Amino acid sequence: MEASERRVLSVIVINEASVLSRITDLFSGRGYNIESLTVAPIPDSKYSRLTIATSGSVRVIEQITKQLHKLIPIYKVIEHADLVEKEMALIKFPITESLSDIDALCGAYNGRIVNVGENVIIAMVADEPCRVGHFLESIKRFNPKEIVRSGAVALER
Amino acid sequence: MEINGSRMIIEALIAEGVTKVFGYPGGAIMNVYDEIYKQDGFEHILARHEQAAIHAAEGFSKVTGEVGVAMITSGPGFTNAVTGLADAYMDSIPLVVISGQVPMSLIGTDAFQEIDAVGISRSCTKHNYLVTDAKDLPRVLKEAFYIARSGRPGPVHIDVPKDVSAQIAEFDYSLPIELETYKPNTRGNARQIKKAMDAIAGSSRPLLYLGGGIMNANATEEARELAKTMGIPAVETFMARGTMGHENPLLISMLGMHGSYAANMAMSETDLVIALGARFDDRVTGKLSEFAKNAGVIHVDIDPASISKLVNANYPIVGDVKSVMEEMIILAKDKIDSERYAPWLETVAHFDELHPLSYKDDSDRLKPQWCIERLGELLGDDANISTDVGQHQMWAAQFYPFRRARQFISSGGLGTMGFGFPAAMGVKAADPERVSVNITGDGSILMNIQELMTCVENKLPVINLILNNNYLGMVRQWQTLFYDKRHSSTPLEMQPDFKMLAESFGGIGYVVETKEEFDAAIKDAVEKNVVAMIDVKTHRLENVMPMVPAGGSLFNMMLESKD
Numbered sequence A: 001m002e003a004s005e006r007r008v009l010s011v012i013v014i015n016e017a018s019v020l021s022r023i024t025d026l027f028s029g030r031g032y033n034i035e036s037l038t039v040a041p042i043p044d045s046k047y048s049r050l051t052i053a054t055s056g057s058v059r060v061i062e063q064i065t066k067q068l069h070k071l072i073p074i075y076k077v078i079e080h081a082d083l084v085e086k087e088m089a090l091i092k093f094p095i096t097e098s099l100s101d102i103d104a105l106c107g108a109y110n111g112r113i114v115n116v117g118e119n120v121i122i123a124m125v126a127d128e129p130c131r132v133g134h135f136l137e138s139i140k141r142f143n144p145k146e147i148v149r150s151g152a153v154a155l156e157r
Numbered sequence B: 001m002e003i004n005g006s007r008m009i010i011e012a013l014i015a016e017g018v019t020k021v022f023g024y025p026g027g028a029i030m031n032v033y034d035e036i037y038k039q040d041g042f043e044h045i046l047a048r049h050e051q052a053a054i055h056a057a058e059g060f061s062k063v064t065g066e067v068g069v070a071m072i073t074s075g076p077g078f079t080n081a082v083t084g085l086a087d088a089y090m091d092s093i094p095l096v097v098i099s100g101q102v103p104m105s106l107i108g109t110d111a112f113q114e115i116d117a118v119g120i121s122r123s124c125t126k127h128n129y130l131v132t133d134a135k136d137l138p139r140v141l142k143e144a145f146y147i148a149r150s151g152r153p154g155p156v157h158i159d160v161p162k163d164v165s166a167q168i169a170e171f172d173y174s175l176p177i178e179l180e181t182y183k184p185n186t187r188g189n190a191r192q193i194k195k196a197m198d199a200i201a202g203s204s205r206p207l208l209y210l211g212g213g214i215m216n217a218n219a220t221e222e223a224r225e226l227a228k229t230m231g232i233p234a235v236e237t238f239m240a241r242g243t244m245g246h247e248n249p250l251l252i253s254m255l256g257m258h259g260s261y262a263a264n265m266a267m268s269e270t271d272l273v274i275a276l277g278a279r280f281d282d283r284v285t286g287k288l289s290e291f292a293k294n295a296g297v298i299h300v301d302i303d304p305a306s307i308s309k310l311v312n313a314n315y316p317i318v319g320d321v322k323s324v325m326e327e328m329i330i331l332a333k334d335k336i337d338s339e340r341y342a343p344w345l346e347t348v349a350h351f352d353e354l355h356p357l358s359y360k361d362d363s364d365r366l367k368p369q370w371c372i373e374r375l376g377e378l379l380g381d382d383a384n385i386s387t388d389v390g391q392h393q394m395w396a397a398q399f400y401p402f403r404r405a406r407q408f409i410s411s412g413g414l415g416t417m418g419f420g421f422p423a424a425m426g427v428k429a430a431d432p433e434r435v436s437v438n439i440t441g442d443g444s445i446l447m448n449i450q451e452l453m454t455c456v457e458n459k460l461p462v463i464n465l466i467l468n469n470n471y472l473g474m475v476r477q478w479q480t481l482f483y484d485k486r487h488s489s490t491p492l493e494m495q496p497d498f499k500m501l502a503e504s505f506g507g508i509g510y511v512v513e514t515k516e517e518f519d520a521a522i523k524d525a526v527e528k529n530v531v532a533m534i535d536v537k538t539h540r541l542e543n544v545m546p547m548v549p550a551g552g553s554l555f556n557m558m559l560e561s562k563d
C-alpha cells in the first residue's frame, strides 16, 4: 500500500442547488475519505468556496482533484501545499467548572469565553486543526457537555 | 418567441439536427408528447421498454457519432432507463435523455410516480439538470447537447417537471453557450508530444494500445497512418475493434482477458506502451503490478482523470486523440526510422504463430466461433454488428473481421445483457442501408425481447443471431473453470420456441443445426428484410479461450478449452 497523507483542497464552485451533493456523491461513490468539509458563498460573486480536508495516497489525491475538476459546475480545485489553515470549535461546560481556568486555556488557543448562562459556560477557540485537537484533549478534565467543530478553512500562503 | 416548455424541447431537438427520438410516454411527460404529435421535424420511435429506448439511442449514436436522444416519463419510466444511462456513461456515449417529473409543487411529497431522478442519475451521467423554470430550458437544452458531445462524451439527463413543460417563456436558441467552468482541452501539449516521439524513437519494442477514444474521435484513419508511418504493431481493446482493419499487417489482435496470446505477450514484452484513447480497464490489464512491467507509458486521453488513474504515465498528453495523432504523424516522418522495429515485428509474428486465435471445428454440432467467422464471410463490411453480453460477445470480438470504424456496437464497460437487440434497432434506424445484426445468447435475448414489436412496427429488420448453448454460457464457463463445475442456475433447459416467438410478433424465425442451414438462414433473413430470429443450436460446453483468469497476469493465459 502506498502511504496515505492528509491534504486540504479548496474547491471553487458555481452556487447552484445540487453542487454540494455532486461533490459528496463523488467522494462516497469512489470511496474517498472526507475528514471535514466546509462551505460558504464567496462575497460578491456567483461562486462558493468549499474547503475539504481529506487523506489518501498521492495517486488517490491526484484522482480526487481530477474527478472533482471533471464535475461541470466546478470552477477550480486548489490542492494546497503551503497554506494557512484554521478551525473553530465551540464547547459547552457546566457552570460548576472553573471559569478562570477555562478562560486561560482558551486564551492559549486563540479563544475565549463567549457566553455564560444560568447552567452553562460556552467557550470558543480558533486555531490549526491539530491544535484544536490538542485543546479538546486538554479540556476533558472540565467535563465538557457538548463540542462542535467547524471543519477546516484554508488559504494558500 | 414565447412558447411553452414542451414546444421548446421540440424546437431545440430540431435545431440540434435530431432526426430520431426513442421513447415511451407517461403522465409527467404528456405535455411533451402532445407537442411531438403536432410536429414533423423528427421521427419518434416508440420502444416497448424504457431501457430499450435508451439502448436504441446508444446504438443510433454509436453508428452515427451524433448525440442519441431518448424521452421517458417520471418514476418507473425513469428507473427503467437507469441501466441505459449507466451503460452510456461507462462507454462514453453521447446522449441527451429527457424525463418528465411531477409538478414543482408536488416535488418532495412522495407524489404519484415521484422519484428523485437527478439524485439517482447523478452518479451515472456526465451531467444532469432539474429544470425549475421554463426560461432556463433553452440554455439547459443547448448546454446538454454541448456537454454530451464535447470532451469525453457521455449521457446528459434533463428532468422536466410537468408544470415547467406547460409554462410559457421566451425561447431563443441562438444565444451562445457560456460555461466558464467547463472547457475541455483538445490540443495536446506540443512539447509533451515531441518528448513522447523522442521516447518512441529511442525504444526498441514499442506497442500501440488503441482504445475506444479513437472511435469517439473518428480517428481510425489517423491511427492506421500513424502505425504505418512508424512501422509499429498495434493491439486493440474491445472498444476499438475495427480501428486498424482485420487484414492490417500491423494489427496483432484484441488484448486482455480474452485477447489473443500474441497481443497479451506483446503487451508483456513491450518497452513502450503508446496508449491512444484507452483507459487501462481491469479486463485489459489483468494484474496491474505485472502489466507491461518493463515499459514506459505514453498516454493520450481527452479526460485527464483517465491518465495515471491505474497505470502511471511517463508522458501524459491531454487532448483529442485525432489532433494529437495528426501531430505525431508529422513528427514521425523525420524522427522515426520505421525499419528500427523490424526485429520486434518478427518477435510478435512468432507469438502469433505459436498460438494463433483458433478453435476446433466439429462436424456434429456447430461451433459458435465458426458461426461468427462464417457470418463475417457472408456479410463482411456490409453489416453493422451489435452484440449482447457473454461468450457470444467475446467470440464476436475475436472472430468477426472488423474493417470499419463504428461497425462494432457492444456494451463493454457495464456489460449489459439486453443491450444488443435494442442497440441493433437504433443502429438500423441510423444506417438503414446496411444489415444490422445482433449477435446474442439464449440468455441475453430474453432481456429485451419485447423490442420485436418495435422492429416490426417501425420496419427495422434487425437480424438476431442467437448462439444457443442452453446455458448462461459465460457464467457457466467460470463455474466450470473456477467453481468445480457446479453449474448453479446457469443451465437454460426451459426455452421458448424462438422461431415461433418471432413469428408471433410478425417477424421471421429460423432453426439452424447445420452449416448449410446457417448460410441459408442468413441469406434468407437478409432478403426478407423483416425482423428475424435465427436460433442456432451450438456446442453447449465451448469455452472462450484464451483466458486470463480475473486478477491474473496477462502472460499467464489459459490457452486450451477443456469442457
Ligand SMILES: Cc1cc2nc3c(=O)[nH]c(=O)nc-3n(C[C@H](O)[C@H](O)[C@H](O)COP(=O)(O)OP(=O)(O)OC[C@H]3O[C@@H](n4cnc5c(N)ncnc54)[C@H](O)[C@@H]3O)c2cc1C
Binding pocket: B090, B091, B092, B151, B152, B153, B210, B211, B212, B213, B214, B216, B217, B236, B237, B238, B239, B240, B254, B255, B256, B257, B258, B259, B276, B277, B278, B279, B280, B281, B283, B284, B300, B301, B302, B303, B306, B319, B320, B321, B322, B389, B390, B394, B411, B412, B413, B414, B415, B416, B474
Ligand atoms: C464479458 C466481458 C469481457 C471483456 N473482456 C475484454 C477483453 O478481453 N479485452 C478488452 O479490451 N476489453 C474487454 N472487455 C471490455 C472492457 O470491459 C472495457 O469496456 C474496455 O476494455 C474499455 O476499452 P477502452 O480502454 O478502449 O476504453 P473506452 O471505454 O472506450 O474509453 C475510451 C477512453 O478514451 C478516452 N477518449 C474518449 N474520447 C476521446 C478523444 N476524442 N480523444 C482522446 N481520448 C478520448 C476516454 O476518456 C476514455 O479514457 C470485456 C467486457 C465484457 C462485458
Ligand SMILES: Cc1ncc(C[n+]2csc(CCOP(=O)(O)OP(=O)(O)O)c2C)c(N)n1
Binding pocket: B388, B389, B390, B391, B392, B393, B415, B416, B417, B418, B440, B441, B442, B443, B444, B445, B467, B469, B471, B472, B473, B474, B475
Ligand atoms: C443484466 C445482466 N445480468 C447479469 C449479467 C452477468 N452475466 C454476464 S454473461 C452472462 C451469461 C449470458 O448468457 P447468454 O446471453 O446466453 O450468452 P452466452 O454467454 O451463453 O453466449 C451473465 C448472466 C450481466 N452481464 N448483465
